[in-house]
Amino acid sequence: MAAETGSMGRMVDLCRRRGIPVTAQRRAVLRALAGRRDHPTAEQVHAAASARLPGMTLATVYRVLGTLERLGVARRVAHAGTGARFEVDSGAHHHLVCTSCGRILDLRDPAPEALSIPAPRASGFSIQEITIQFRGLCRACRRRRSAHERRRR
Amino acid sequence: MAAETGSMGRMVDLCRRRGIPVTAQRRAVLRALAGRRDHPTAEQVHAAASARLPGMTLATVYRVLGTLERLGVARRVAHAGTGARFEVDSGAHHHLVCTSCGRILDLRDPAPEALSIPAPRASGFSIQEITIQFRGLCRACRRRRSAHERRRR
DNA sequence: ATTCTTATTGATAATTATTATCAGATGATA
């Protein structure tokens, strides 16, 4: 039987390797997270996951997200807003962050020259990964703002 | 009379320009924030600020931090942990983020080649600022972890 | 300096976000 593909397969493997159970809830949460690129909150993950597996608690979602994080399958995204946000850990990529609405978009353009940034070993830090955050206004907020500007005159 | 220097002066100017009062609390919070590079939480700012201006409420600190943010004097730092963290907005700089303890250190080495990263105008985004996040282990956590490894064998 | 107006603050309650507890359910293994 072929191994499951993608992050689901990775999770199953990692669980077996560490001897921790592959529960329906863990599958559901990962499936809910793997399908999207919008860095959902725990509550959004809960909504999506319990659509497929009704009865799931938000507490379970938090627990599972923590587990997936420890397994290295998911991770919480650095952002400036309230409430944690999560994504499937699918390798290094960059983020477009809207300073107005807080939306975070993935930027899966490796921008190779960016990755050659000299990793500073300052202060005894050992760098494992580099993420570039491009902060600015998303299209929607840019429009909203220029409309606002016009109104103010 | 010479204008006040640094972020304090900037705040005072911005307040006057917008006709909002320069209160003792706003000064105290900014002073508490301007002095440090460790990206404190609201509670830490509260502790520092109320040391100089006793009686300040945490709610006020939150309000003031929001105001300073709107003025462009302070901002909340993107990070993956629980609870917002703040810094004085002192221009673009980069962050060393410890994935183990969550500590965030400033990296004020402009790394000029990094700043020439082609700002992607993807999806209608207008980029205003670029921050690079170097994720890894800080010295302390690296030591702790290798000690742990040794113990596990 | 005094008064007036308006925005801010402290005290507090209310929300929202996250974690802990514990009895019962479930996954892995023999």
Add this chain to the structure above:
DNA sequence: TATCATCTGATAATAATTATCAATAAGAAT
């Protein structure tokens, strides 16, 4: 299928943030 360890749901507890409102203080105009 029986066993054991772990997990989950239900719930309570805690942490983080925001809202409410009367009293206060800042800034402008006397």
